Amino acid sequence: MKIALDAMGGDFAPKEIVLGAVVACREFGAEVILVGIENEIKKELNGQSLSGLKLEICHAAETIAMDEHPANAVKRKKDSSLMVANRLVKEGKANAVISLGNTGAAMAASLLTLGRIPGIKRPAIASLMPTKTGISIILDAGANADCEPDNLLEFALMGSAYAEQVLGLSNPKIGLLSIGEEETKGNKLTVEAHQLLKGSGKLNFIGNIEGRDIHRGVCDVIVCDGFVGNIVLKMSEGLASVMLSWVKEAITDNILSMTGGFLIKGSLKKILRRMDPAEYGGMPLLGLNGISMIGHGSSKAKAVKNAIKAATKAVNQDIVGKIGQAVAKIE
Numbered sequence: 001m002k003i004a005l006d007a008m009g010g011d012f013a014p015k016e017i018v019l020g021a022v023v024a025c026r027e028f029g030a031e032v033i034l035v036g037i038e039n040e041i042k043k044e045l046n047g048q049s050l051s052g053l054k055l056e057i058c059h060a061a062e063t064i065a066m067d068e069h070p071a072n073a074v075k076r077k078k079d080s081s082l083m084v085a086n087r088l089v090k091e092g093k094a095n096a097v098i099s100l101g102n103t104g105a106a107m108a109a110s111l112l113t114l115g116r117i118p119g120i121k122r123p124a125i126a127s128l129m130p131t132k133t134g135i136s137i138i139l140d141a142g143a144n145a146d147c148e149p150d151n152l153l154e155f156a157l158m159g160s161a162y163a164e165q166v167l168g169l170s171n172p173k174i175g176l177l178s179i180g181e182e183e184t185k186g187n188k189l190t191v192e193a194h195q196l197l198k199g200s201g202k203l204n205f206i207g208n209i210e211g212r213d214i215h216r217g218v219c220d221v222i223v224c225d226g227f228v229g230n231i232v233l234k235m236s237e238g239l240a241s242v243m244l245s246w247v248k249e250a251i252t253d254n255i256l257s258m259t260g261g262f263l264i265k266g267s268l269k270k271i272l273r274r275m276d277p278a279e280y281g282g283m284p285l286l287g288l289n290g291i292s293m294i295g296h297g298s299s300k301a302k303a304v305k306n307a308i309k310a311a312t313k314a315v316n317q318d319i320v321g322k323i324g325q326a327v328a329k330i331e
Contacts (some may be wrong), residue, residue: 006085180208
């Protein structure tokens with residue numbers, strides 16, 4: 001299995017991207033193709049112990065910047081690291097593609113190159129959310145700002161397949177994010193989507209959930225449109241960051257609190273790991289006819305390594321095939 005990694009995408013590329021690939025190869029034997037400007041990649045590999053590691057370099061002459069218009073950049077820069085990495089998957093030379101760069105461009109490049117699974121109208125970003133009981137998935141987390149009710153049904157099917165096959169959750173519970181638990185609550189989209197989900201017969205649909213339920217872990221898959229999902233994701237990340245700063249301020253306030261902080265240092269580290277986005281790596285673009293993972297532009301080596309691990313697992317579990325089977329059941 002080979003993972004095509006866009007080495008030029010992200011705020012800390014190529015240094016942190018290359019380092020993350022090296023760590024992944026060392027820790028769990030990943031096979032990675034680093035796609036990008038060859039001289040810059042080799043410069044970052046200098047000084048690394050590469051003996052026995054399955055690392056390749058595929059040269060790509062162009063890069064897509066974080067602030068470039070996604071569609072225009074993808075059409076104009078055919079030899080960008082992002083497009084070349086996606087073509088490697090399309091041509092069967094790699095099994096998955098990962099980019100930590102321009103999210104819009106990553107979505108456009110994968111959709112244009114890999115295409116959709118038959119029966120899927122809208123691919124969706126699935127993001128992992130830490131909860132009281134473990135983790136859950138929220139989708140769509142930003143790929144589709146405007147949706148129709150049948151799109152949300154597709155998201156539920158794809159999320160359920162991913163939760164079961166990749167996260168190992170048996171008969172995952174599906175919740176529809178709305179402003180009330182009653183099936184009549186919400187806007188036109190959620191009310192109509194509720195009826196589709198309720199009548200599908202192929203999902204473990206528990207009904208509507210509210211925003212306060214997300215981190216309580218009442219369901220395994222949270223379904224919403226991309227506009228709402230992206231706001232929820234960014235708000236959760238922002239709140240987590242602020243809460244961590246509050247904790248740090250509290251335990252360094254005086255000698256007594258510093259002593260208490262030292263005594264619970266181990267427990268605090270566990271909490272920090274659960275709240276750290278880098279622990280989950282990348283977010284899969286579900287619904288594509290191939291494995292494509294995207295990640296935060298601020299990702300460093302740890303997040304890159306975990307994105308590679310998540311992509312490897314998705315390939316091993318044949319998540320594309322499983323989603324295709326799930327969608328075929330309702331056609």
